[in-house]
Amino acid sequence: MKKILFASTALVATAGVASAQDLGVALTGGAEMGIFGGDFYGTNNDDAQFLTDLEVRFTLSGEADNGLTFGATIDLDEANANGVHENEALQGGEAVFVSFGGATFSMGDVDGAYDARLAEMALAGGSLQDDETTHAGFDDQDGFFSNTFVSGLDGNEDGQIARFDYTFDAFTGSFSIEQDNQGQGDDNVYGVGFSYDGELAGINLGVGIGYQTQNDVANSTGISVTGAFSNGLSAGVLFTQTDFDPSGLENQRHFGIGVGYEVNALSMGLNYGKFNDYQGIDGREASGYGLAVSYDLGGGLAAQLGYSHSNIDGGGLGDVDFDSYSLGLSMSF
Known part of the structure; x- marks a missing residue:
């Protein structure tokens, strides 16, 4: 009797999954287990610590009679802030879109146009603690x-962004707006960007x-160039400049470079970057490199390994050096 019950339960569960997929509902996720450590996580705290993490994502999709497609995603690990997900005026980890032809309009937890069209220099590999992207x-x-400043202004208000993209052949243009946070009187954040992704020689x-x-507040300008070769090598460069509006602050400039290599089951990436006049402070520099395998x-x-080293110095605020590392298993479902 129990065997029949278990079989029936499994059948119902399987039918439920199939029905959900037919309705345009997909469940994906990831998990991590391993160790991490380094000065990044506390002064003189190099001791290795256990690491576990779990992410669950729901993806919804559909199509209207006229061919317009629509959908939404939500990351449950980002939807647990106190009351944020229940407040329609705030972003709680969800993103919603409608698309027709080459045009797509998205709202919620999406990148601004500046971020969406520029490339990051972490070109291959990955790590449990994102060591290669947090130096x-x-x-x-x-x-x-946190208390640092990279280029771009996403999240300077309520984090709820509206972005319009249009793609034609290998070209994509984007425009985005992030409104002031709950009518506090700040100006909106506006972004625009263009990108080309195609094959050349x-x-x-x-x-x-x-x-x-x-x-x-500020305005940021950036340009990125990346190239991937048939032998598994990839390389890229990034230049950005942030001009701060408040008087007494210098223009922050950044240069970044990245290389990657992928062969069979192995992928690895190494990147280096440096900010001059970091956070608008004259003479202050922030630099670092990150490795991901x-x-x-x-x-x-x-299996993933990550390591990064950082240095911040100058500007009369003293020198700081710190590192981070992680090692373990990453699971995708």
């Missing part, structure tokens, strides 16, 4: 992060330019 010299164009070439501005074990399981 002091890395510019992810994603706006304010046997190289998969990517070129991006972007501009983002908020009155009385992944080995695909098949079925969504990968």
